[in-house]
Amino acid sequence: MTTQRYDAIVIGGGHNGLINAAYLARAGKRVVVLERRHLVGGAAVTEEIYPGFKYSVFSYVVSLLRPEIIRDLDLPRHGLEILPLESTVTPTLDGDYIAAWADHDVTRREIYRHSKRDADAYDEYNKLMHHMAMAVKPILAMVPPDPTSLAPSDLRGMLDFAGIFRALPTRQFHALYKLMTMSAGDYLDEWFETDVLKATKSASGIIGTFMGPRTPGSAYVLLHHYMGEIDGAFRAWGFAKGGTGAISESIASAARELGAEIRLNAPVAKILVKGGRATGVALENGDELHAPVVVTSLDPKRSFLSLLEEKELPADFVADVRRYKIRGSSGKVNLSLSELPDLTCMPGAGPHHRGAISISPSMEYVETAYDDAKYGNFSREPYMDIIIPSMIDPQMAPPGKHVMSIFVQYAPSNIIGGWDATKREAFGDAVVNAVTRVAPNFRSSILHRQVLTPADIEAITGLTEGNIFQGELALHQLFFLRPAPGWAKFRAPLKGLYQCGSATHPGGGIMGAAGRLAALEILKDVPK
């Protein structure tokens, strides 16, 4: 057994852990990142599962990575390159489709084809959403104040927070209030009449949550689409050259250059506590590392209920962590293909293969997919978001071949009877069937298939219940309530222990804001 001393230890080498370490290292701290797996990235990894075929195994698109992080860490120099995903095509049940393209005028004409009224509403809608997103964006860079505290910094924080809303023109404030409280379906009903348009848009409101498009609270996530850097586009998503893992690698490279140490194959067994403060960690191999600052990027159930003992924490905090809702709702299917899927509604190869294909033909379809999950089954006909990374970055597959990434919802973590190999394959079959319905050559083009259920996601990445956001983005789990009331400022009820994962404000997606904000808070607490 060996012991070593650092200024700070970061548990978990996902994007938030790495960003946190990079910022601490940049401030001259001696930092070590401990990653359980043989590669960095957590849920943002690229792996060559089959020779020549590289999969963005879990997370597959990026839009929200904070620009200040890209700048501060000089990520492009470390290899980060974001390629735009330019379109979304949704095949409809009657053999038609609705598409959104990078060219705004083309998109408008396409919507006009379905509804004149919606084409008119489309511009107005985009404008309003864009303005709201810009107004709300500063919240992403805020440390949530404690609304119950009378400390000057908290009162100021609450005033700043309220100020953001009050600065909005009345009409936008009202729209924002509706967005925070309504269902995506009801909200879109106020704007559009084309069912498939609403289905595709509302599907983006349910990604990663255990809600349907008609569940109140699902409208809020619609706004996220307008917070990306490619302003105003229907789908402001990008794909990292080299897959999502390339993002993690670039951050890791920046962190190393700044002096951080990154240890792979180093699973943490326990957070060490002495005299009411965190003093370090014990690895599964028995090694102990000591530091006055321990930062966990894991979700709160893992951090507080499994790496710590209950008696080391206040009882009401433990109760709050217990009732924090994590619930995994999605799965992932990665495929190697011998040829491109030939869509019945859009035959042949075309620009649509460089964008997303959304399997969300109607509101009813997506809502029914949710109904299955609500009662503990995977969706027999799931909602899917499909991209073909090899069309954007040819390095992802051997010449002439392709890789496909399918995000699938719903696959509940608490499936009746638990997940097993049979259910996993049945789930994979449901996905293949649903895609084959819109692209008949699909089934026979599959060379390899990797099916990941929430149980698999949990087993590989350690994310509780396989939830990609480390806890639902529901109104009662946001901002100063994330992950627990009173502990939203990246600290924890143990001196020296900090949180920096997606379970803290502002939440999931490859945003990195939590990792950065946590580092800035830590640096306020520790002597220079």
Next chain:
Amino acid sequence: MTYDALVVGGGVNGLTTAAYLARAGRKVVVAERRATLGGLCATEEFHSGFRANSCIDDPGWVPDRVMKDLGLAALGYAPTLAPLSMSIPIDGGSPIVISPDVRATAASLLPHSIRDANKWAEFCAFVARLSGFIEATYSVRAPAVESSAPSDLLSLLSLGRKLRGLGRRGMIDVIRTIPMPIADLLDEWFEHEGLKGALSTLGVLNVQHGPQSGGTALVFLHNHVGLPVGGIGARRVVRGGVGVLVDALAQVVTRAGGEIRTNAEVARIRVHEDCVAGVVLASGEEIDVPTVVSSADPRRTFSSLLDAGDLDPEFLHAIDCVRMRGPQVRVHLALSGVPRGAVASMVVAPTMTYVEQAYDAAKHGRIAERPWLRMSIATIDDPPLASGGSHVMSIHAQYAPYHLRDGWTLERRVAVGESVVAMAAQQLPGLADLVQHSVVLTPPCIEERYGATEGSLLHGELTLDQFLFARPVASHSRYASPIEGLWLCGSGTHPGVGTAGASGRLAAKEMLG
């Protein structure tokens, strides 16, 4: 005859506003389209010798201020909390009886779950604390969150102070609980499926949402405003039916010099240069009046009583977007006797999943095959509602949505009534033989008969997005409308249904300045 103000609709809120205006010396006339007053809060004969509360069994919380200002107690309105509020039949076991007596309820839970029995008192206190805070917001007009006027900032501040008064944990509880699904809240407290199933119905009562829908915890808390600690699901019993409240209010109006006209349907509100000019009745009679107060729901008021050209399209669009969605069917039965084992109020909702599944049907535009039921036999507490020892049973069944995929037909109405009675008979064997007559009110029936758009008993769902400053729409949540001289005072405004007379009083207060 000239009037200062005309009130559209003789329901609880319309009459309350009229009473306040009349007492302030205004010449007021109330125009009610039906032959009887009361609107959704009427007690009517539905079969010779049988009277029932037509749409709602409980008029809701009448704020103390209204009771006192209008002297309602002296006029005979004296509701009592039923000693037995809700009985939950459990398959093959003793029923759970939830009553305002906290200890008795805990004792009734004991055979089913020791854990839940132990938590009951704490849960009652929790609900009372949170709904107490909501009650405070109901006694004043809705806060104007985006206004910077000193009076608005002050009222926001006072609201903030009330919130602070709850202490750290209490504040967190309020902020955290309101947007939650009722299912999550109940899962945090209890383990017994039957208990959770029954309680969850109080979170989805009259709204087209399921227990897993966000914000249904607010509906649950709203339904407990004005009730004492322990009054979970409690019902106020009014001898003579809920119509007694309406009679009392009508007396206040006439005594103060107000006039009440029944069979006087307002067909149109006349507007001249953005100002109210008067109304036209269905009979063709025209009444010139400078002020019109509508207790009809916002959709009916603005989309059907006014010409589209009178209003700004953006405002009209916002009104058209107000979610009404009546999700319930109500069945009145004339019974020759009380079914064996029946009590005054029973809930059939075996689990939260059961309720959720019933909601799924409505979500997809279908009638639930197995709806949850709340059955009441009003004559047990109030025998004179039926003559000669007979009884009246009213069943509230959810969900039967207004927007039915294939539309409502007479056959569907009959079928849903039959299936509701059959379900009730499963709980109460022998019921079918006692039924002498039945009346089925679907959402379209309620719309047609009472003028409530989409059959919504709430005049618009009371959910987070249609609450406080967003009720009925965020730009106009303080009773005034874009038309000068036209005001709203019905349940579609803050604080809304379940708080009898609160909207009516606040509207009158705004008008009188």
